[in-house]
Amino acid sequence: MSDSKKPLIEIKDLVKRFGNFTALNGVSLDVYPGEVHALLGDNGAGKSTLIKVLAGVHPATSGSIIIDGKEGKFSTPRQATDAGIGTVYQDLALNALTSVTRNFFLGREIKKGPGAFGLMQMKEMNRITIEEMAKIGINISNPEQPVGTMSGGQRQTLAIARAIYFGAKILILDEPTSALGQKQQMEVLKTIKDVQKLGHIAIILITHNEIHARLIADRYTFLSLGEVIGSGLAEELGGDDIKRLMAGGAEIGDLRDELGA
């Protein structure tokens, strides 16, 4: 991948504290369009916190987020989406009790009429939902079915399709494959690959699965205890580096010895 490209999003010295607890301590990273940027690290490293700050769920304590050269300050999720950040959360932010369509358009319903009391255009919304899901490889038979009745992979696709449809330039995926079966994992990876091929979308992928990361990531950043402990291009990093950094810098070899003993 060429370094001559301009990053779509630059994160500089981001600090996030929850009271006395420092969840992120000066994190910096750049993400380029058409690239999958793998964000790796142990449990509690701060990955989810980082993307929640990017998505406007938590305000940053200090530091800056620059999107397309413009400084972004998000105090609501709406502002982040408007700036082009589409987030697919670990919990997917879906309401299992309502229909696929109602979830696809949640918060951005197509409506006619005054304010929040405008009538939703259900037919049009159903049509778009089916189309957009089909575009990234899932055919749903009934857009009125409750999301609770969908499979994990289908839910993941719904969340990704939703983010892309609403103009995400930066797609953030928090452990998209963690709860899925083998076949569905591969489907989701293929979906991500498809999105990457579109070329104009920058993807931040959080995963604990080294194999998945190696299959699709172009660039890596490793977090541990709220700090960046390593980063680099896919071709620069060896398999052992990745394993070691993913575990927060501990020597896997040592660990292997310990377990063996």
Place this chain on the structure above:
Amino acid sequence: MNSSNPTVQRKESDRQGQKKWYSSFTSRPEIGPFGVMLLLFLLLGYFSIPEGEFSINPFAGEGFNALGIRNNFRVIAQLGIVALGAGMLIIAGEFDLSVGSMIGFAGGCMAMILKWGFAVVIPYISFDGGFHFEGLKLFEITDVSPLMALLITLCFTLSFGWFQGWLIVKSGIASFIVTLGGLFFLRGITEVSYRAFNRAPDQTAGSTTVTELPDIKNIIIVPGHGEMERDAAKLLPNDQLLEILSKVPANTVAKLTEQLTYINEKVANNKTALAAKKMIETLEKSLAGAKKSGNDSMVDILTKKIEAGVEVPPVAAKAVTDIDIAKAYIDTIFTARPVANFFGGDIMEPVFDWLYFSVDWNVNMYGNMFAKGMYSCLMIWLLLALVCYFVLSRTQAGNWIYSTGGNLSAAQANGVPTNKVKISLFMFTAFCATMFAACQVFEVNTADTAKGNLKELEAIAAAVIGGVVLTGGFGTILGIILGTIIFGIAKEAFFYIPGIDGSFYRVFLGAVLVTAALTNENIRKRIIGSL
């Protein structure tokens, strides 16, 4: 390999089974409440038919005569108004225990303003002639119209609803506690205000009611007399009544005369029939006595007499006088206080007239009209229900309400203003309580501090029976309506069942409530995939 038909690629949509024509009905979550409602209607219809009479027509009994329908639907509609607010709020994941006290507060507020006017007073401490409080009156409205009283009351109740909602979303304290506080606070404020405003000059504590309000909804403009109450107008001296009648158009007079003639004849016929019935009863009593004493010849005579049927002289119909026509005309004058009439008056009078004059059904045992219409609160309930239905199932706001209760963090992550949603719904429950109070105050022209007691729990129960899940995100307006009807009709239905204590309706409701809650939870779990 034994794969079947390998040339056809199986698609996701192949896995969807064919729907039966009735499945869209039977798979609706409201099917359970609907069944219970039907059962109660049948019980009420069947058991309210008087002993000794047989009919398979459920409308033959007292439960569903015109007056029964009028009264039952008042109970249902009043509960329904608050159940809509409570249900919507529960769907959004919160609930409001202050509804009942809010009804008492709103009713008291409205009645006091109607009786004594409205003023804004700033209290201050004065040391002139000893330490005491003085008030600085900023402005005062002495004669408050019904609309104005309602609007001022809404200012208070909506602000209180807003405050409760704001406190809950900002502090994160459970709505149970905050609105329980509201329950005590509002009931207390209401009692204190009643006593303070009713206080006699000798400073003894006043009563906790407001009475002697005029019958506002029945204030009419009588030609030549100006505004007055309908009942007072009918008591005017005869010469004045005749003068009023002299200005009424001839065709109206003709129509009123016709109606009064019809009524008088009907009353006369019913009197004749009643007299005949009484005579037969007397004869039968004598017959029983004769049989007992073994007077065979007497038994013979009496049996023959009864078989032959009795002839009573027909009661002559009362003649229609001009005074009667004048009074009937006064009854037809439209109210001069449409707002009060909107809340406290009657609706569907033409239908009930038609049922009396043309269908010959809306008739009581004396031959008069049974019910003059339905209570207006029925219309208010149905209007509110229609609006709620559209908002909840068709609008963006509805999707926000469902997602706020269904998955709060998901809703927030998608930019749904969940705090606004919740606060608005707390204001809506306050609005519903105010509507309930307005219906009561303008109907009976009194208010007292006990009004609305326990209504908050009844409203929650009605919503749960109708399929709303207390943890939020699940329920429909149709369900809430059915739950309300079940709750409202159960008492009546059990009252008529012979040989059992009427209070069994509470036992029944308790069981239905818990069964409903279990069923709802099962349906919810099935949908979110954990069953």
